[in-house]
Amino acid sequence: MFRIFEKHSDLVVGLSEKTDGQMKLVGDRPEDKIALENRKRFFNHFDIEESRVVCANLVHGHNVVAVGASNRGMMMVKTDGLATGERNLFLSLTVADCLPIFFHDPQKGVISLVHAGWRSLSKAILKAAVERLKTDFGSQAQDILVGVGPGIGPCHFEVQSDVLERFREFQAETLVRRDGKIFLDLKRIAQLQLLQLGLGEQNIEISLECTFCSADRYFSARRDKPKEIQAMVAIIGQRE
Secondary structure (H helix, E strand, C coil): CCHHHCCCCCEEEEECCHHHCCCCCCCCCHHHHHHHHHHHHHHHHCCCCHHHEEEECCCCCCCEEECCHHHCCCEECCCCEEEECCCCCEEEEEECCCEEEEEEECCCCEEEEEEECHHHHHCCHHHHHHHHHHHHHCCCHHHCEEEECCECCCCCCECCHHHHHHCHHHHHHHEEEECCEEEECHHHHHHHHHHHCCCCHHHEEECCCECCCCCCCCCCHHHHCCCCCCCEEEEEEECC
16 A cells, blocks of 8 residues: 555555445444444455454544554544554554554554544644654654555645644645635645654655545545545554
8 A cells, every 4th residue: 555564564554445335333323234344344355353453433633542452353432543562453443534644663563543634633643643652662753654545635625714724834835725715735734744753754655645536436525525424444453
């Protein structure tokens, strides 16, 4: 999925597509049974048992938690990011325009997965993720590799002044004006925030895919405006 991770053969990184089906879990409903089956089938593509997957129950915040073997098969509540040094434990979360951001420190053998929409980016979730890797696992910023996955691009992420104000320091490099409207480049904002945290530019890879544009490949909350969000599932893990 990312060239930056290719030489790390023990690493599993993936993002489902529309053809894999709806992946978002909401509650105990018939629709969730379908999502559970879709997730199980997708994880099986990577030879991953569902019992080895830890999920994040998203709240568009900045909480990044470290998980271990005791969390297998669990949904971590009020969480938008996960981190682990445990092998054969896989981190997952859902996205539908927000950015799935994958972290790997090959020096310490640790990974993290973050759900980064504009709310979480404005609340410094990337700083929380990097600090978690440093504090809990001894990572150094210059060793961390990051893949910023498909998400809504500046071609379609239209904002109003309230959102724009939250990213004042990045406007010069991320603001686009077109047809009297204002758009922001969330992927560039994420990259700039990571650079501020000491990560090397050569260690950050940005997907060029826009979920809004790619109607045949990805769900998009802004494009589809569904009554209930349909989403892809992102996953990362390290095999033994």
